[in-house]
Amino acid sequence: MGKNSYDCIIIGAGPGGLQAAIHLARYNCRVILFDQGGGRTRHALHIENYLGLEVISGKELVDTGIRQIKSFGADFRREQVVSLRVENGFMVSTKNGQYQAPYVIVSAGAVENPPKIKGMNRFFSRTVFTCVDCDGYRTTGRKLVIIGDSLDAMRLAFAMRQMFTPDITLVLPAGLLPDDHAELLAEDAIAFKAGMPQEFLGEAALTGVKLADGQEVACEVVMLSYGYTLNDSCLAGLALKREGNGAKLATDHACETSVKNLFALGALKTGKAQAIIAAGQGAMVGIEINHRLLEL
Template sequence: MLDWQHHLPFFRILSQSCGMNMYDVVIIGGGPAGLGAAVTLSRARRDVLVIDAGEPRNGRASRANSYLGREGIAPRELLTIGRGEVEQYGGDVRDGTVVSVKRLGPTALRVGLADGSTVDARRVLLATGVVDELPDIPGLRERWGRDVLHCAYCHAWEVRDKVVGVIASGAASLHQAQLWRQWTDRVVFFVHESLELKTSDRAELAARGIAVLEGQVSGIEVTGDALGGIRVGDTTIAVQVALVFPVSNARTELLGQLGLLPEEKHMDDQVIGATLTDVDMFGATGVPGVWAAGNVRGHRAQIIDAAAQGVQTGAMINIDLVNEEVAAAVAAHPFTPEREREVAKHVLVKR
């Protein structure tokens, strides 16, 4: 009689026979990239677990923009919808913080959580995102994602024609000021302590009607529940929006355990972040069994970019697993003409 077990995931059967519960894929991070991958893999009938710490990069924002079909949706609502989509195809989603990833075999890995529990997986997908480090100015963090912003394509339409103050942190802020000038003609460039403006820089700012203010920014002022101004020394300049250029760094705790090190990214000699570079175009890292998707691979990806990257990486992980299963099935069932006939007998139906 034909043994049909070889059509099921080989390592899943092995783990169950040993009393363990090994997922095909454990995804660390339940943002757009992680959930995009989870939907794809769950639809591919994979055993998938998403573990999410509940700290989305855009958690403070009221809207998620430029996401086709979901324009203006609240970020956390988008993630709730995504979780439901994963679960409708049989995927699991679990709240928790991953603190360790250890190798069990050539590609099998054990994922440890802060509560002391562990789960095993044939593949691990890192969708852990980045952390935005803001300038050390009192009050900025509390307004981050509301009226302290950075991404024009994420937020500029909603604050169009308002007075915008760019708090410079390097030459990259010059590009930021000129970009936001597209949405408002009332832009103030606060030089702060970050750079010395060249004559050509001043000429470009003046040509576009961008005011320049020298001096170190000491804080911001809030009136009611809205940004009212930016302080320079004893003077407060009225603005409605403050722009910063954060340093966006991949979370390094798990990456270091796996031997994956983020690489600094620069813009005009200014460090703007650090993300993984040891990743191919499909998300495979240089560590066997470990994949990556989303902002951990590049902090400039918007929400829809991260979700699309997750979908693509999820598909490639499935292909990788299929290839592994083919090899395992061939090893378990060497070819013979008799087996070929037996397979045909059970599969082909004549009418």
């Protein structure tokens, strides 16, 4: 096997890619994992829905995973993959070189598209959240503002009211909410403000959201309902089948994409984006690739 030839190349050090690397490296496969840094999991300050870990930050989870894969002999590179093409298996290019393998796992995740609101960095992932499955629980019994750019935010408000808190104000851009929808919100005692959020108020703790027209909406926690962008630019050269509104990658039950031997995990593919789900997918794909390598 040449210097830049591997059994499997993994793109992205989220829980999915790291778990796949752990499994493959522990079969003594030649594995290399590229990660450009940053990433959604790293932004999570408190993961408390991962079995066996009462609470862990995403950074600690990922950093521990990177140490773990290295300890089993996987190569780790802090590099961005710029392209991937089908050639002699797969040819993966970074700025520094080209790497070949018969199997590739893409676990490059997605990035949130939060609106520009002053003070975002101070509160993001502390008391300003983006994911119900991740952080909805942390809003329990608290004064909540939901901010969105589509009527999905209204559906979220009804769901949050059932699960977590009766004290909700929904903030949407003016003109977005039809009159009859406003009545539905009123029936559930969900307050509504039309406006554009401009600033999160408070120093140590969040105390409210200031809107562009100067109104201040008091709150302790915020849930944002905006979209995300897939980290899929390196896949641009491949005609991959997509599905769903977010144009996520279509995969089969084994997380294999429409291109044979190219697997996708985590937020890139259809399904729920949770750390433990991505890790489970990673374990499954690692085992599957090893079976194929062994031709079992």
